[in-house]
Amino acid sequence: MSIKERMSGNEAVSYAIRQINPDVMPAFPITPSTEIPQMVSTFAANGQVDTEFIPVESEHSAMSAAIGAEAAGARTMTATSSVGLALMWEELLLAASNRLPLALALVNRTLSGPININCDHSDGMGARDTGWIQIYAENNQEAYDNFIQAFPIAENPSVHLPIMICQDGFITSHAVENIELLEDEPVKKFVGEYNPEEFLLNPGKPIAVGPYSVSNYAMEAKKNQEDAMENAKEVILEVAKKFYKMSGRKYGLFEEYRTKDADYIMLIMGSAAGTAKEAVDELREKGMKAGVLKLRVFRPFPEKEIAEALKNCKAAAIMDRCESYNGNGGPLGSEVTAGLYRNKVIIETVNYIYGLAGRDFTVDHAKQIFDELAGLVEEGKEVMQHQYIGLRK
Amino acid sequence: MRTDVSKINETTPHTGLTEGLMIFGAGTSKEFKTGEWRTNTPVFLEDKCKQCLLCAPVCPDSCIPVTDGKREKFDMDHCKGCGICAKVCPFGAIEMKEGIEA
Numbered sequence: 001m002s003i004k005e006r007m008s009g010n011e012a013v014s015y016a017i018r019q020i021n022p023d024v025m026p027a028f029p030i031t032p033s034t035e036i037p038q039m040v041s042t043f044a045a046n047g048q049v050d051t052e053f054i055p056v057e058s059e060h061s062a063m064s065a066a067i068g069a070e071a072a073g074a075r076t077m078t079a080t081s082s083v084g085l086a087l088m089w090e091e092l093l094l095a096a097s098n099r100l101p102l103a104l105a106l107v108n109r110t111l112s113g114p115i116n117i118n119c120d121h122s123d124g125m126g127a128r129d130t131g132w133i134q135i136y137a138e139n140n141q142e143a144y145d146n147f148i149q150a151f152p153i154a155e156n157p158s159v160h161l162p163i164m165i166c167q168d169g170f171i172t173s174h175a176v177e178n179i180e181l182l183e184d185e186p187v188k189k190f191v192g193e194y195n196p197e198e199f200l201l202n203p204g205k206p207i208a209v210g211p212y213s214v215s216n217y218a219m220e221a222k223k224n225q226e227d228a229m230e231n232a233k234e235v236i237l238e239v240a241k242k243f244y245k246m247s248g249r250k251y252g253l254f255e256e257y258r259t260k261d262a263d264y265i266m267l268i269m270g271s272a273a274g275t276a277k278e279a280v281d282e283l284r285e286k287g288m289k290a291g292v293l294k295l296r297v298f299r300p301f302p303e304k305e306i307a308e309a310l311k312n313c314k315a316a317a318i319m320d321r322c323e324s325y326n327g328n329g330g331p332l333g334s335e336v337t338a339g340l341y342r343n344k345v346i347i348e349t350v351n352y353i354y355g356l357a358g359r360d361f362t363v364d365h366a367k368q369i370f371d372e373l374a375g376l377v378e379e380g381k382e383v384m385q386h387q388y389i390g391l392r393k
Numbered sequence: 394m395r396t397d398v399s400k401i402n403e404t405t406p407h408t409g410l411t412e413g414l415m416i417f418g419a420g421t422s423k424e425f426k427t428g429e430w431r432t433n434t435p436v437f438l439e440d441k442c443k444q445c446l447l448c449a450p451v452c453p454d455s456c457i458p459v460t461d462g463k464r465e466k467f468d469m470d471h472c473k474g475c476g477i478c479a480k481v482c483p484f485g486a487i488e489m490k491e492g493i494e495a
Binding site: 097098099100160198205206207208209210211213216217219220221223224225 | 414416418
């Protein structure tokens, strides 16, 4: 039986953490993720979880402690945002290269500067090459559901990689919406006990984690890590299937909203997908065949699947809530177009930058973008690449 | 998954390596002959040695074995030729020679 509730995204993830009851959580507070460690430490103080909560002195220490705990054999997680994730950067790579299935609740907030506390994806995107699995949520429900799926994905023997479960700062983390929660028992059963085969605190079976690797070995290790990331794609789908059986809620690598016959598709990630869907509904009523591809899994990047999903449309808007400062658009703009080209899907694409540092992205914005795509295809109107939505000019 | 690390070498394909290059075993650094990094080599002049044993504890790689109160020959499999032992010897019983061979 599901439990109908109303909750913020932070509350929802904390609720999932209580149900999972991880062994260790080192964390340092940072807006807008602060509520997660705050709530978990309350659960620990109230005896609702057995989690060892470690209040550390920085995010660098939080990730270091998390790596140590996970290597020791404890199911470990942490939470952070923005510059907190940036301060973890060095350790993020080590968590992945040491193949430690940690979980991190990332509440997306822009990276400084200018210093700002609101949502964009520059923190998560900045960590895109650290070797972490990254799953993004549209709303509190997805943040909750994704977090329950996190450990079964990360701990799968063919994966053994850390996983980031992302939700949009404030928009999702602080807005209270309806949610369907699962009961504790099925969640506990779904996630299961953590029984690593090899770990540091294992008497009689000594191991060394993270040894120095000379050039004759390091490249092979990196290839194995990349293979594990590729394996994660299949595992994410298997876990989603099992999750569907338990919850009745379906998840894939991405969600296709009214794309089957769509001429124009907006590829977008996170909370703004809801805005894009609303625009699609309104445009469909007026006769435009519009659709949304909401990317859920950014790492591993489902290049082939995206190409397959976009191949029959006339034009796609690729929406980046992040600037790459490379003169060539955002990370999604670069990766999606590379994937399309490699899979020989040659369609019109326009890369847009929106919602930086909490800038509003409205249904009207989305509709204007669809109109622009139609103008490009039907009237040959030139469209500027890499343009900023809602920018004062 | 527990792997015999002694069977892993520089010809092992990537699929044969351990996950995250973890080492499943203890004291395995002994198997790794770091002495080949050496560019200078200590020479032990036994006649000059008074067995004062100042050299043994200062060696960063524990390459001067001591048995029954007497130092023995250098462990050249692990000596990196840093020369600390030669500096600390009050009797000039250790000389540094250029190259990997004594």
